[in-house]
Amino acid sequence: MVGCFSCGTARINVPFGGEEMTTKISADIPQALAALHQLLGERLSRSKYDLDEHGRSESYFPTTPPDAVAYPENTQEVVELVKICAAHGCPVIGYGTGTSLEGHALAVRGGLVVDFSRMRAVRDLRLDDMDVTVEPGLTREALNSELCATGLFFPVDPGANASLGGMAMTRASGTTAVRYGTMRDNVMGMEVVLSDGHVIQTGSRARKSSSGYDLTALMVGSEGTLGLCTALTLKLHAQPEAIAAGVAAFDKFDAAVRAVQDIIQIGLPMARIEFIDEATVRAVNSYSGASFPHKPHLLVEFHGSETAVAEQAREFGEIIADHGALGFEWSARPEDRTSLWAIRHTAYWAILAERPGTRAVVTDVCVPISKLAQAVSETQAELAESLLAAPILGHVGDGNFHAILLFDPNQPAEHEEAKRLSDSMVQRALSLGGTATGEHGVGMGKTNFMLNEHGNAWSVMGTLKMALDPIGIMNPGKLVPPRN
Amino acid sequence: MVGCFSCGTARINVPFGGEEMTTKISADIPQALAALHQLLGERLSRSKYDLDEHGRSESYFPTTPPDAVAYPENTQEVVELVKICAAHGCPVIGYGTGTSLEGHALAVRGGLVVDFSRMRAVRDLRLDDMDVTVEPGLTREALNSELCATGLFFPVDPGANASLGGMAMTRASGTTAVRYGTMRDNVMGMEVVLSDGHVIQTGSRARKSSSGYDLTALMVGSEGTLGLCTALTLKLHAQPEAIAAGVAAFDKFDAAVRAVQDIIQIGLPMARIEFIDEATVRAVNSYSGASFPHKPHLLVEFHGSETAVAEQAREFGEIIADHGALGFEWSARPEDRTSLWAIRHTAYWAILAERPGTRAVVTDVCVPISKLAQAVSETQAELAESLLAAPILGHVGDGNFHAILLFDPNQPAEHEEAKRLSDSMVQRALSLGGTATGEHGVGMGKTNFMLNEHGNAWSVMGTLKMALDPIGIMNPGKLVPPRN
Numbered sequence: 001m002v003g004c005f006s007c008g009t010a011r012i013n014v015p016f017g018g019e020e021m022t023t024k025i026s027a028d029i030p031q032a033l034a035a036l037h038q039l040l041g042e043r044l045s046r047s048k049y050d051l052d053e054h055g056r057s058e059s060y061f062p063t064t065p066p067d068a069v070a071y072p073e074n075t076q077e078v079v080e081l082v083k084i085c086a087a088h089g090c091p092v093i094g095y096g097t098g099t100s101l102e103g104h105a106l107a108v109r110g111g112l113v114v115d116f117s118r119m120r121a122v123r124d125l126r127l128d129d130m131d132v133t134v135e136p137g138l139t140r141e142a143l144n145s146e147l148c149a150t151g152l153f154f155p156v157d158p159g160a161n162a163s164l165g166g167m168a169m170t171r172a173s174g175t176t177a178v179r180y181g182t183m184r185d186n187v188m189g190m191e192v193v194l195s196d197g198h199v200i201q202t203g204s205r206a207r208k209s210s211s212g213y214d215l216t217a218l219m220v221g222s223e224g225t226l227g228l229c230t231a232l233t234l235k236l237h238a239q240p241e242a243i244a245a246g247v248a249a250f251d252k253f254d255a256a257v258r259a260v261q262d263i264i265q266i267g268l269p270m271a272r273i274e275f276i277d278e279a280t281v282r283a284v285n286s287y288s289g290a291s292f293p294h295k296p297h298l299l300v301e302f303h304g305s306e307t308a309v310a311e312q313a314r315e316f317g318e319i320i321a322d323h324g325a326l327g328f329e330w331s332a333r334p335e336d337r338t339s340l341w342a343i344r345h346t347a348y349w350a351i352l353a354e355r356p357g358t359r360a361v362v363t364d365v366c367v368p369i370s371k372l373a374q375a376v377s378e379t380q381a382e383l384a385e386s387l388l389a390a391p392i393l394g395h396v397g398d399g400n401f402h403a404i405l406l407f408d409p410n411q412p413a414e415h416e417e418a419k420r421l422s423d424s425m426v427q428r429a430l431s432l433g434g435t436a437t438g439e440h441g442v443g444m445g446k447t448n449f450m451l452n453e454h455g456n457a458w459s460v461m462g463t464l465k466m467a468l469d470p471i472g473i474m475n476p477g478k479l480v481p482p483r484n
Numbered sequence: 485m486v487g488c489f490s491c492g493t494a495r496i497n498v499p500f501g502g503e504e505m506t507t508k509i510s511a512d513i514p515q516a517l518a519a520l521h522q523l524l525g526e527r528l529s530r531s532k533y534d535l536d537e538h539g540r541s542e543s544y545f546p547t548t549p550p551d552a553v554a555y556p557e558n559t560q561e562v563v564e565l566v567k568i569c570a571a572h573g574c575p576v577i578g579y580g581t582g583t584s585l586e587g588h589a590l591a592v593r594g595g596l597v598v599d600f601s602r603m604r605a606v607r608d609l610r611l612d613d614m615d616v617t618v619e620p621g622l623t624r625e626a627l628n629s630e631l632c633a634t635g636l637f638f639p640v641d642p643g644a645n646a647s648l649g650g651m652a653m654t655r656a657s658g659t660t661a662v663r664y665g666t667m668r669d670n671v672m673g674m675e676v677v678l679s680d681g682h683v684i685q686t687g688s689r690a691r692k693s694s695s696g697y698d699l700t701a702l703m704v705g706s707e708g709t710l711g712l713c714t715a716l717t718l719k720l721h722a723q724p725e726a727i728a729a730g731v732a733a734f735d736k737f738d739a740a741v742r743a744v745q746d747i748i749q750i751g752l753p754m755a756r757i758e759f760i761d762e763a764t765v766r767a768v769n770s771y772s773g774a775s776f777p778h779k780p781h782l783l784v785e786f787h788g789s790e791t792a793v794a795e796q797a798r799e800f801g802e803i804i805a806d807h808g809a810l811g812f813e814w815s816a817r818p819e820d821r822t823s824l825w826a827i828r829h830t831a832y833w834a835i836l837a838e839r840p841g842t843r844a845v846v847t848d849v850c851v852p853i854s855k856l857a858q859a860v861s862e863t864q865a866e867l868a869e870s871l872l873a874a875p876i877l878g879h880v881g882d883g884n885f886h887a888i889l890l891f892d893p894n895q896p897a898e899h900e901e902a903k904r905l906s907d908s909m910v911q912r913a914l915s916l917g918g919t920a921t922g923e924h925g926v927g928m929g930k931t932n933f934m935l936n937e938h939g940n941a942w943s944v945m946g947t948l949k950m951a952l953d954p955i956g957i958m959n960p961g962k963l964v965p966p967r968n
Contacts, residue, residue, distance in 0.1 A: 126852070126854065128745060128852075128853065128854035129852040129853055129854045130748065130749065131852075151749065151750075152749075170694055171693075171694040171698075172694070173692055173694075177692060181669075182692050184692075184698065184701070185665075185669065194944070198940050199940065200938075200939070200940045200941040200944055201938075201939060201940075201941060202941055204850075204917070204918065204919040204937070205852045205917040205918070206850035206851055206852060206882075206883055206884070206913075206917070206918045206919040206922060207850065207852075207853070207881075207882045207883055207884075208657055208661060208666050208668075208850055208882050208884060208919075208922050208923065209655075209850060209919035209921065209922060210654055210655040210656070210657075210705055210919075210921045210922065210923050210924060210925040210926070211919045211920050211921050211925075211926060211930065211933075211934070211937055211938070212705070212926060212934060212937075212938060212941075212942065212945050212963060213702060213705065213706055213710075213945045213948060213963075214655075214668065214698075214701045214702060214704065214705055215941055215944060215945070217668070217698045217701030217702065218697060218698060218701065218702050218948075220698065221694055221696070221697065221698055222697055226697075237751065238748070238749055238750055238751030240751065241750070241751070261612060264614065264722070265614065265635065265636075265722055266635075266722055266725070267721065267722030267724065267725070267787075267788070269753075303751075304751070305795065305799075307791070307795055308792055308795065311789065311791055311792065315789075366688075366690035366691065366692055366693060367690055368610070368612075368613040368615075368689045368690060368691075369612065369613055369691070370610065370612035370613045397691075398690075398691045398692050399690055399691055400690070400691075400692060429690075433688070433689040433690070434688065434689070434690040435688040435690040435692075435693035435694075435695045436695050437693065437694045437695050438690060438692050438693060438694065439692065439694050440694060441694040441695075442694070442695060442696060446695065449695075450695070450696060453688070453695055453696075454684075454685075454695070454696060455684070455685060456682050456683065456684045456685075457684040457685060457686055457696075457699055458696065460678070460684055460699060460952065461696050461697045461699070463951050463952065464697060464702075464948060464951060464952075466951065467947050467948060467950065467951035468944065468947065468948075479696060479697075
């Protein structure tokens with residue numbers, strides 16, 4: 001669709017089957033904005049502040065302000081604004097809290113950013129069924145505050161206090177995925193406004209179903225390219241009766257990975273199992289005055305009954321001892337847990353504080369666990385030859401890890417080097433049977449690897465996109481192959 | 485596509501966006517069969533025995549023999565046969581072990597049934613990663629035999645010794661879904677031959693990914709309407725160190741459901757939690773000479789360490805006692821477990837044996853657990869007014885239950901009554917926020933409910949089908965809306 005809005009014609013190539021059709025669409029943004037203003041009044045913003053705010057990302061991508069920002073208050077308004085955008089060929093991009101690390105919400109073809117911050121109601125909380133229907137702008141922390149007294153919680157934890165709609169659309173996960181799964185596993189259904197303004201309900205409130213295509217799973221991780229999510233139903237989980245947390249240092253990272261493999265093999269149910277490398281430990285020590293040994297560390301958490309978590313922690317300690325762990329401290333007391341895990345909670349800030357004024361390319365890859373030690377050690381070797389500081393940390397139970405590639409924004413060469421290192425990590429992950437992104441999504445940063453990772457299946461993604469968004473207004477320029 | 489093969493023209497209606505195109509396809513089955521014979525030789529069968537065998541179903545649908553049965557031995561042969569069928573407009577229907585309860589593999593438009601019984605290799609078993617890539621004809625029991633000595637197993641258990649390809653394509657589950665999930669949760673990726681002969685690899689061997697549309701989830705449960713699965717990668721799980729099983733009777737079914745709700749709410753990890761009604765107990769007693777009280781029963785199983793399963797069984801016993809359970813027997817010794825669960829393992833045969841010569845409509849619905857007691861009691865009331873015997877049993881942790889509606893095949897009125905009762909169960913499940921099928925799939929039996937359950941989303945399923953199978957050769961007549 002590149003350039004199509006300037007000539008008013010989109011030449012739509014159907015990748016599957018080789019058929020081709022040309023659809024005339026008007027691409028008149030000013031007309032779209034006039035109609036949107038009529039619909040939304042002051043809730044259509046064109047202020048410089050708003051455009052800049054919604055054109056920025058948490059990551060290293062250039063600022064790309066949209067033409068306008070809409071603040072709908074209900075599904076019907078989203079339907080109306082999508083119909084206006086469809087009629088005028090105006091791109092529509094969903095926006096939650098702006099915490100994407102891959103520039104998902106950037107209006108790279110201009111158009112309308114739809115900010116869901118006025119749609120954050122809990123529509124229906126069903127304690128008996130342990131599920132909840134929420135609007136997409138609600139954040140995970142706000143949901144968990146609402147749930148605090150119910151004995152239930154929503155476990156998916158990507159770190160940032162992201163919106164639940166954004167988390168669904170990027171298939172987010174985080175530290176607890178090893179126990180509770182990702183958004184793929186925890187979204188039961190969605191209300192979606194499609195590119196022609198039709199509203200569909202995907203999924204069911206039944207805990208399982210074999211009734212038709214799994215449209216929920218198709219929408220989760222679709223990054224707003226197939227439609228806008230206006231509500232979602234989430235699985236809730238029992239707040240654990242007890243939590244035990246522990247920390248262990250290792251001389252070598254690969255011994256830590258082998259220990260975790262053994263622990264998974266015997267089915268010991270870890271709720272979180274994180275690793276951080278020496279560079280991260282050094283940063284944490286100098287940031288917080290701690291004195292952790294300058295070694296790779298594993299951090300573990302168990303959820304269950306008091307007896308169960310104690311048994312699990314003891315068993316974990318025995319297995320890692322067999323793999324050469326340098327001691328293992330654990331506790332089920334909240335204050336001790338907090339201090340044990342401080343090393344993880346302060347890691348990102350400690351890393352950034354090491355070099356004030358730096359920015360970071362925060363990259364994310366995921367490999368089969370048997371390849372994790374190799375992927376990390378080869379990455380560390382490559383990083384050691386670079387001038388950039390780049391600590392590594394991640395979710396060892398999933399084979400998912402991140403490098404925080406620090407660069408001076410005033411030194412373009414450093415930025416280029418950070419991107420080169422990130423690309424190299426992705427290529428290595430793919431060559432080891434992994435994926436270009438375990439949890440951050442494709443967005444602007446990973447499109448270049450889609451063909452390599454998916455082959456023919458990437459073209460099928462383009463076919464599905466074409467089928468559901470034939471004029472290409474839903475978050476164009478992302479995820480699928482470019483149209484001819 | 486009804487009737488299109490007779491005139492040689494398919495008028496293809498694109499439901500989404502209202503566009504319409506007419507595609508000329510030849511529909512020359514004899515030519516297709518000649519080319520297929522050239523490709524497969526004796527592995528293309530037209531024997532009456534083979535056609536009848538592949539035209540029958542486990543359920544009550546009329547026998548509909550295909551035009552031929554193919555026995556491919558590798559992916560490349562599947563590619564070639566699909567290309568031949570596409571060129572001649574010949575329907576292509578995948579076939580595993582024929583254990584579908586909804587007639588998924590019936591060639592209702594004629595054409596070619598592709599029997600995967602010669603594709604049942606374990607392509608790659610990766611113990612370190614706890615995953616395995618298999619061919620679609622391998623059965624779940626054969627896989628578990630191969631895994632026996634490894635400490636791992638594949639937990640999805642629909643009862644029948646189904647093929648893993650068939651289980652994936654129908655999104656099967658069964659008794660262990662409450663702990664290990666369904667095929668949705670346990671298929672990591674697939675090799676799929678699309679309707680134009682292209683082969684795609686969906687998913688990744690990484691444990692999680694945010695890289696693009698979830699094509700694996702789109703294919704799981706697609707019932708062969710989007711392509712043929714020629715290989716699949718499955719998650720494996722640790723064989724539990726210990727298993728405890730137990731049985732409890734209740735005066736009232738709704739007390740049993742409330743007990744299970746409480747147990748789920750506190751996060752007690754049940755590996756199976758089944759219920760059977762009084763009618764099933766009576767059948768089991770007279771079939772096997774047992775003397776279980778004529779009451780609704782719960783059957784539970786726990787997987788974990790010896791300490792954990794014992795603690796869980798004790799806690800389970802305490803909670804159900806609070807809900808009026810009439811005692812609770814449990815054991816972690818294999819021989820005791822087997823005898824405790826005999827009530828469940830013999831249930832289906834005991835039910836059929838009550839009325840020799842009968843056949844059954846085995847229906848399957850799933851509701852939110854808060855509605856399960858209501859759904860079951862209303863169903864029981866309706867069944868009590870019918871002349872048919874119809875025991876109820878199911879997976880209480882998922883809200884999924886079955887009625888086995890027995891009818892005399894020589895009495896058409898009984899068959900009609902069984903279908904009416906099944907339809908009524910589905911309508912009730914939908915009105916309670918549930919789904920028309922929790923695990924059996926749509927097939928021939930549930931298409932009539934798709935519009936009611938999915939609304940606009942059913943039309944979106946049709947759009948996706950049209951995009952990936954524009955000429956409509958992949959298992960036509962199933963799952964999606966009929967084309968105009």
